[in-house]
């Protein structure tokens with residue numbers, strides 16, 4: 001049996017058309033976009049085309065897109081960049097379910113005296129916009145709430161949060177959102193969301209790894225200090241010679257995502273429904289984490305738990321069967337302790353340990369879903385029988 005990859009929230013395979021777009025920039029062209037000669041100019045043209053492709057997907061203008069090395073770096077640039085020019089006392093408001101690349105820069109600022117408010121979530125993993133509005137004070141410089149959660153797929157009401165913060169924004173509060181998981185799976189438009197800063201990453205939408213971007217609204221561009229300095233690239237916001245091939249790939253991936261958006265979303269949503277119906281039928285005590293309404297959940301992230309079945313052992317058994325799923329965030333796998341996302345949603349440590357994340361994409365087939373369901377059923381049954389046997 002061909003291995004079945006159901007871990008697209010961790011990373012996606014490169015789209016063949018993205019590879020085609022990148023190859024000339026690895027083989028034939030080698031110019032530095034900052035060089036003024038013809039080699040440099042053609043590389044500059046390629047980078048600027050990619051900037052336009054990325055900006056088009058999010059409804060921004062090209063000059064508002066800052067290319068950088070990853071979604072992690074985009075989050076660091078947004079959070080540390082805003083606070084670089086601000087003296088304490090000041091504060092920042094975020095949610096309790098952010099990715100570590102938001103969580104850790106916030107903790108770093110906290111160690112330097114910035115007050116950090118972390119808004120809790122309900123059982124579905126949802127942040128209440130009015131709680132965010134209540135939490136911000138006169139000295140709050142930034143609110144950062146992700147658009148879609150990487151472990152459970154909860155889509156946050158970022159637009160409503162931005163609207164609820166309107167009075168504070170008049171005095172300069174900025175709104176950032178980590179849209180790394182959402183891009184390519186949801187319609188992501190900066191004006192609809194009302195954000196000032198938005199983090200993106202190419203490898204979650206069938207682009208290359210190691211390239212990301214931060215959207216910076218023109219009106220607030222002077223509020224952001226660079227975090228990587230020493231070359232002046234990206235209008236001084238992110239130094240370092242551009243990874244032209246990766247940036248070209250990011251642009252191509254965004255264009256393809258824009259072209260396939262609704263069709264791909266419907267396909268993934270239908271695979272998700274098929275998987276959940278079948279697993280629920282085979283294993284009726286399955287727990288689905290996150291919103292029950294599929295419209296509040298990102299297509300492509302399914303977080304489930306099977307009572308009494310250890311998630312790590314189940315994952316290892318599925319791996320032996322050629323099926324790749326994960327426990328949750330790839331960035332925290334290998335760490336001990338329960339997921340802070342699941343804990344914030346009220347799951348117990350035991351329930352957290354029982355959780356696995358299944359993550360299909362538009363390239364996943366119904367046959368793959370059916371084979372994965374069979375393997376899940378077989379392994380959960382065997383593990384439960386083993387546990388009974390051992391008692």
Ligand code: PLP
Pocket residue numbers: 009010069070071072073075099101146148149150178180181201202203210211212330331
């Ligand atoms: N934010 C979220 C929600 C993510 O899921 C990830 C990656 O898993 C990142 C940020 C980091 O992106 P990158 O892998 O490009 O550093």
